Amino acid sequence: MATLLLTAVGTAVGGPIGGAIGAFIGQQVDQAVFGSSRQGPRLKELTVTTSSYGQPLPRNFGRMRVAGSIIWATELQESSNKEGGSKGQPSTTTFSYSASFAVALSSTPIDRVGRIWADGNLLRGEADDLKVGGELRIYQGTGDTEVDPLIAADQGPLAPAFRDIAYVVFEDLQLADFGNRIPALTFEVFTPDDATVSISELVPEAEPGAANVVLQDARGFSDEGGSIGSTLATIDQVFPLVCTTNAQGLQIAAAYSVAPEIPILPPQVSVRDSEDADEKHKRRGERLGAEPLALRYYDEERDYQPSVQRALGLRPDGREIMIDLPAAMNAQGARQLANSNAHRARWSNERITWRTGELNPEICPGKLVRVPDAAGVWLIRSWEWSEQGVELGLERVSPEIAGEIVGDAGLSNAPADNPITATQFCAFETPAQAGASSSIQTIVAAVTSEGTGWRGATLFVEQGGTLSELGTTGNVRAVTGLLSRPIGGSNCRLIERNAELSVDLFASDLSFQSTDVQGLANGANRLMVGGELVQFLDAQSLGDGSWRLSGLLRGRAGTEPAASQGHPIGTCVTLLDDRLTDLDPTDVPAGPQIRLAAIGLADDEPVFNDIQNVGLSRRALMPIAPIKSVLLDGAWQFCWTRRARGQWTWPEDVEVPLVEEQELYRIGYGPTDAPFGMWSAVEPQFVLSVTARANLLAEHGPGSLWVKQVGSYGESPALRLATIS
Template sequence: MPALAGSSAIGGKPPTTSAPDGVCPLRQKASLMATLLLTALGTAVGGPIGGAVGAFIGQQADALVFGGGSRQGPRLRELSVSTSSYGQPIGRHFGRMRVPGTIIWSTELIESKNKQKGRKGQPSTVVYSYSASFAVALSSTPIARLGRIWADGNLLRGTLDDLKVAGKLRLYQGHGDDPVDPLIAADKGINAPAFRDCAYVVFESLDLGDFGNRIPALSFEIFADGGDSAVSLSRLIPGAETGSADVVPGARGFADEGGSLAATLAAIDEVIPLVCTSGRDRLRVAPRSIAQNTVQTLPEALAAGGGSAEERRRKQRAGVPGRAPAALRYYDEERDYLPGVQRASGSRRYGRELMVDLPVTLNASGARQLANERANRARWQSETVVWRIGEMDPRLQPGAIVRLPESAGLWFTRSWEWYDEGIELVLDRLTPHQMGPQTSDAGQANRPADQIIPSTSLYALEVPADGSIGAATPALYAAVSAENSAWRGAALYSVQGNGLVALGSSGSQRAVFGSLIERLEPSHAMLFEPEACLIVELVGDDLGFEDADMAGLAEGANRVMVGSEVVQFAQSIPLGNRRWKLQGLLRGRGGTEHDAALGHDVQTSVVLLDDSLVSLDPAEVPPLGTSRIAAIGIRDEEPVIATLANAGLSRRPLTPVHPSVEVAPDSTSVWCWTRRARGQWRWDDPVDVPLIEETEAYLVGYGAVAAPFAAWSVSESRFRLSQQERLSLVTAFGPAPLWVWQIGTFGNSHPLLLDEIN
């Protein structure tokens, strides 16, 4: 007999976006007709949303009849990045998600010319850098807040909302009353759009130096609807009755990249079967619920045409079972929202694998649970029962969960039809409940470092000449560093009164320096001291030292400036917590043995003398003890200022060495010494080192260095004193030391003790 009336709720396989391989044109045409017919029926019942759901149901029917391909659901984006294509849809996003965005406004690149200070022994260079201002649309629905930002795979903005490069960021959440951005207004004038009802960000003067002087490929972590709870169906399908159901249990985010609502519902239905029914006033869309208090037991079935009891129910197979989906692709929250794959337990690993794409944010365990449930449903979904009853129960609407008399298991009410011999229900077998939660591993993620850009550490010093620059040029350097490698460098300035004069950029290479945490005892600075050591605390955890052998030390390796003394070390031992032990010392290097004899207190600065130091021009920074420089980095709220240490050290003559005395036959005493030259540390042959100073001159004094009783100027490295002159000095002033210093072009050396006269 023909059916008089009926209703249905379909919750099976998703629609296919194209005809599968081997499907004939006739089947494709039949599929199109079914979809169009159900779309028209849905529109007549429920309006535009009803039409979308009708198309969804029709496409499900197509899938049940003709089958699907090896990949189902909307394709997940593989590391998608920001673009700027006309006509590109801006997706709707719910919960937390990583999105590429679309560039909707931009200025031209702005060129800047900066002088970058040369490293130790290298000239300064002129560096051209570029910045740009642009806006990126993120979502066509409002968002609550913005999280991390990736640029070319690295973090541009971290979890503490800090930009890793210079520039400013403004967020517009996508509400209808968002103001016009002032930067866009300045560029476009009265025609400036506000981009209302669209969430977007504006970058102002973003430094592009780290990205090849171009706008980088961007992706954004966004949080909508709070971002920490599951995504509700009511937000996804406005106007439909959904209750408080979640889109996908455990999902932290959902991406609707455009297209028909039917396709979106079909993607969800692949993993969480949906029940779509039409009521008197609105559509009802909800996941299948198996709450025990709503399960009804059907009455005994009516006999069909007076048949036997066995003929009261007709149990049939709905065609040949299709392949069970073996895997689920999703956005893995534990791997920075990159696509992940979880396979159902016990799924086959050979042949073409059926995979379902679901654009939701999940963790690995939740995705594994869904994959197992989907595969389990596929094993049971082909069993159908047609059950005829005499009276229609109002509670037996399509989508209801029922039991059959004297039969185990639960059944889903797919549809009912009213015949003259009763009401016929079409029931689908429900999957038995799986025991226990599923656990899985998302795999390792190669996450970029999220380090807070630290403030700048600065130290300015003059070091002994090493022969790499002219003898008349002071060796002035800045040690510029920070706690970690996120530091992007700093602009350097010379402090002149209350003003700052630009010196250029330091670059991003960090100097290795810190301070003593234990006193360094005095030393005669004559021999290698294998057991001697110094303990230093550096400004950063990832800074450190390297070892050197004796040949390396002879070539000048591993030199550190401890206060005003140059020390070489053989071994470097990390102690943890930024602390290092430098052992096996050569003290008083570079003519600083006078300072080695004094020792150094706690908190004395320690600077590694390598090419990480920034050279300072003495024309801009005078070699005076009152000279100051300043550094300003991205995270420096105030200029960091340092006063020049060891002023005059590089141009001070070295203390003479090797004193000796001889007594001539006439009782005249002759004192001799050996001079040294600034920057000339190697004596490769018996030839004397260059003079370096304009003239060879010395001052010999008797008595205290600060106020000698007598002094003599000599022009050679020897001094004579007759016996009578010696006795006169002792008689007049008493016993006192005899010393000599070298008079240089720019200053005098420390004194060398020649003898004690008594």
């Protein structure tokens, strides 16, 4: 009733804004009469982006987390990606989707957009980095905003610019992480002054002095729409306001702002009616137990989720009055406000009616005064003129609370904000794997990054200055790094218990695991160190991504030639496991001018690398175990053991299968690249007569006799059989 009446009076006095102020004052009266256990607009439990027609856009001040409304969108865009196809396996084609759309955030200008959440996880972090592929453009909501080029291309010459609305545009946002749909989005927005919120921002029509009325401890406020009176009534529950009219217009001020000098009221005139003067003079305890004891707000420390802080003290009537305030605060400030609010409400139960015969324009509603016969400071809530004088309604102002009250935001499972880091990778051929086709190259890319926020990369092959896409890597990082100390050569015969590899991984959170001899026999802990395949027993972390790997079994899978030479500092070291990206050899043609490139979200330029160990996976393996016998006529007979690509086990009394097109060996004398003499054999044996040895020695001098296996795709490294001298 009071709300309706005072709305009409306010409109008559001050126009539309006066009507809003009158409604606000009327709500104060209704609240005093009827009361409520839950006050203020209901806080939203982190509502998500909608696209409903007629949905009001909030006015946001300071810093807030908002959902917004989708105001434009295109159809989903489909793209395909081929995966697999290496090691003789069939390739698969996967489909992904992207979307372009615009989201309106605020009907008032903003300064910037901070973090963005998608389905509760961070889509954009503190460093303004998008966690998935796509482009983000931000429009601050000014009156001269230009039309977004993507919207213009879609809508044509009549495309709207959405001026005076703060909004963002996502272009080709990748949706694979969100079930190939537009996710539920919320945005952290900041206005130009994101440290404080004042009444002058909320009510621009108010008298200029309202700029001094600051919402203490509130760093953000969201006005969801409706009348200005409703907004002021919400604020008044926590930050008491006084609204008055004078010759200058409507004035809004803080109810308890202490002036440097507080006037003292003149003596009270006598009361001539029959009512008891003492009863008329002072009233106490009219609203005992009705003080608000809890404050519900948006907590900055919990990513703007709704939180509650309660005042100290007992609840006299067993009920808790909770106030909902759509403001962004921290726990400390909210707890202080809740306690101050309850403390102020308890003291406001003490009221005085004071009648004076003097008319002083400086003593009017909203002013603080002192009373001659009462302690403390009093707020003039109302005045009424009559034949007997001016009757002032006074309310006791609560004294200051000594000390600070600690507030706790509570636990919160905030999503991790892992920065997007740059891509690092190497690519190489590995020895043929067991069960793989002998004609298929085994090419892998070890793609990784130093941070857990890395979201994968797209691989390309460069041919003639043109990049052709090979596919994506996924988000799993390979365990790869560089040798921090050189390692010497090895004869590759036994497990070298005292030998060590010192490795600095590209990412400090990645690790190696120890194993035992049985694990080595089963193929565990295989490393590609340059062109050598190594296995290790023990892994020891030295901190910050540095590792010591010991108990080495070197020269595995026919890589003895690389093991015999050793490796310098900076040699690439990669753990061979399922975190590597297999490449289809039909898409990566061999050649000296072929390079691979990787591009991730944090890579401004492609990261290039050559393919190492070209031909290793299909090259025939060097024979082993040479045996020299002297026949009766003095001739030398040589025998050796054949090996096969992809065969990791050596069953007793079982010959390894022949994976080459034919069994063929080439025996030579002298340099392996330009031998002085050459012979062929189709069995793993060769006889060199006394006469032949003498001729070689006489014509070419001392030298080595060696053998190579001739494979379908090239010769093996040479095995030395003997030295003729």
